[in-house]
Amino acid sequence: MVEAKIKEKNRSKKRRGWIVGAVIAVLVAIAVTSRHSLIKNHKPCHCNEDSRKYTGIVEDCCCDYETVDSLNGEVLHPLLQELVTTPFFRYFKVKLWCDCPFWPDDGMCRLRDCSVCECPENEFPEPFKKPMSLGLPSDDLVCQEGKPQATVDRTLDRKAFRGWMVIDNPWTNDDETDNGDMTYVNLQLNPERYTGYVGPSARRIWDAIYSENCPKYSSGEICQEKKVLYKLISGLHSSISIHIAADYLLDETANLWGENLELMYDRVLRYPDRVRNLYFTFLFVIRAVTKAADYLDQAEYDTGNHVEDLKAQSLMQKLLLNPKLQAACPLPFDEAKLWHGQSGPELKQQIQKQFRNISALMDCVGCEKCRLWGKLQVLGLGTALKILFSVDGQNQPDQPLQLQRNEVIALVNLLNRLSESVKLVHEMGPTIEKIMGERLSEPLSEEISRGQRIWESLVGLWYLSNLCCV
Template sequence: MCWRVSVFALCSMLVWGSRARGEADDALQRCFCQVTGNLDDCICDVETIDRFNNHKLFPKLQKLVESDYFRYYKVNLKKPCPFWNDTSHCGVRDCAVKPCSSDEVPGFKSPGYKYTEEANHLDEHLYECEKEKRLSAVDESLSEEALKAMLKWNQHDDSADNFCELDDEDSPDAEYVDLLKNPERYTGYKGEDTWRIWNSIYEENCFKPKAVPKPLNPFIPTRGENDGKVFYNWLEGLCVEKRAFYRLISGLHASINVHLSAKYLLKETWMDKIWGHNITEFQKRFDAALTQEEGPKRLKNLYFIYLIELRAISKVLPFFERSSFLLYTGNHSKDIENKQLLLDVLHDANNFPLHFDEHSLFSGDKREADKLKEDLREHFRNISRIMDCVGCFKCRLWGKLQTQGLGTALKILFSEKQIENLTDSSQSSGFHLKRQEIVALFNAFARISTSVNELETFRKLLQNIQDP
């Protein structure tokens, strides 16, 4: 409650103080004064999320994704764009991604080994030989039992429950990337290429008539002053599922923009680069006056996607609680320690008091609900494919990871019965997460969590904008 009071008190005091202070407060008001109180279609409020994330979950989550199991993500950055012919790539040095050689990555096993205790101890001699090979290679000396296990897992991995297309980990183009050495930040990739990506996402996959322009869409030749109002009036007329879908995509977009504003190239010399918070860039993306009132709505959608992903990781707790599940990297003591940290994060998420109620979605006629769910699934798969059209490889890496993480969260939310039927020693329920999905799920949520945490920094910077 104290947070809500402080925000409203701040808004009411904007008219006071010096001119410089007034300008600073105006900037703060335009970005944040609408970002308070209850979220649309939710019982939760912004202030509860801020307290929970910034003071409880964020530090643990950051430590978790810095561990060896979560810092390495296998991805294919060489897939061609499936929607338009585009061979252009960002020539900026900061767009490059440096993959890992096999000897840099801790002892992950090949895709046939699905990170269970049985798999990790099938054959120690085989494992030592396997380490000498490329991580994605399949050892021909696998036993018949192991090959059957591989087939069973692949059947789960290819499940129609997936909300996005996963990269083929057996492809020679799929490589491990160290996420800590390739951080998400501003690369200089911008302009028409980036707008083409987001235009395709919003215009073709967000369930809106083409006659209703999305605010600030540069591909619309003319835009009246009331276009934003028309758009959001139309959005509120959608069913809750399609409205939620739009807010998820908008929230993901907002989160990425917060990251780019918080990790901006402020200064470059021949010896070093300095990255930090760029207030001007943040205002350009979120200031109400500069975005025709859309910026604060984007920030509220950031909180919406936070709730969705938080709910997903709380619901998947039984999958990770099983004693047979290990965060296997080859370092036994660290693996046990990191699993306990993972469970701490999951229990904190589970104890959050104001979760999003996913049962409010797809609750009508079963046939219509199933058709709507499949429509949303297909639209999200299209968005995951669009990530292969991003010309900046570092942007593509983080776009694919965060899209896959959100897709995994949606898969979890709508696999409730399968998760409830999980046993400690089998996957007979039909629910399974590949390591690639697990890494994406928690890193994507860590990105959302970071964005929420960064908003507090930008609040403070805007309050002190008049300081030299």
């Protein structure tokens, strides 16, 4: 009888041991799976870090990343930074009013900056004193939303204007002729930076640009010409995002401005294709400038300020005829590869129409300063497209290149903006990626430590259960 009770007791212990063991085994499996999944899910971060080492030839271009960074740091960036401060390149003619052709009932003029202070009459250039439609009253601040950083400063220098020819750009939407809707803006007083323009209205602009005019391509699913358009817009988008993050309002109360590293990482640096497209767009615009070198070298940079005009002419020659640029990267982008075949002319018209739509979308930007820089850079890109694809000096000698003053200003300022973005990515990118990588790895380390503790506890429990079941 006693012996039977002992045997029953041992069998009961074994059953409990098997049950405890089964439970622990399940928990161990869950812990192992969770731990493995956690590490596995973070693997792309390490892969991305390796893939963000930009070396070799820039895709679809004829120059490598190392050469671009070297030329930009030594030659292009210093020259461009000085060139855009000269009177000729300082002022840009633009239509800033709210007249969005795509969603007129959107109420976007209530967002911000649809009403701005007009230039005093005595500051407006004599040659341009024509009847103007002043738009909304200057004291109507409904659009401002208390965001002074988004307001355009319209102080002008009356000596800084001299008319060039007036010819519309087939790649852009704006009517470039002088009319009552156009005004001149000093770009040096209105730097491209954070303005507080965020939310659905801002997202709607980029959504429309990408979804309706240059949808994202997949390898082998799109022709080279459409791929170029997408990469140009993506590169421009990256550049704009970098400038917003590099000059960000960190504390509105204290009016403290500085670099928002997290935003720069989240918007651009964490996506290698966006960085690559930035370099592509930079080389594309460099190619346009070098192709138009003869025209730009002979142009008259006349604003009435003789000393500054000579400086602008000299800086342009140093940019256009720089031996380092010509030797290291003689053909940044080869436009001769495009528009071949029977469908070439039709495809060109289609893409030209898409880019005009993108240009028209700039009128829908709800922030005045953002609209200013959006219009300028899209016109600059449209001017590059015009130079590379609308004029062929060899096959069409009867169509000589003709540029407006405003197009040249936009082209050079766009090149400067791209140059600055490339410089920031090259100099700050690795450091920002390291900082953000360390921040992202902290939660991972904590989770792994927690998983390790669970693992050790379960192993200990398993060991104890085996002891009591012997």
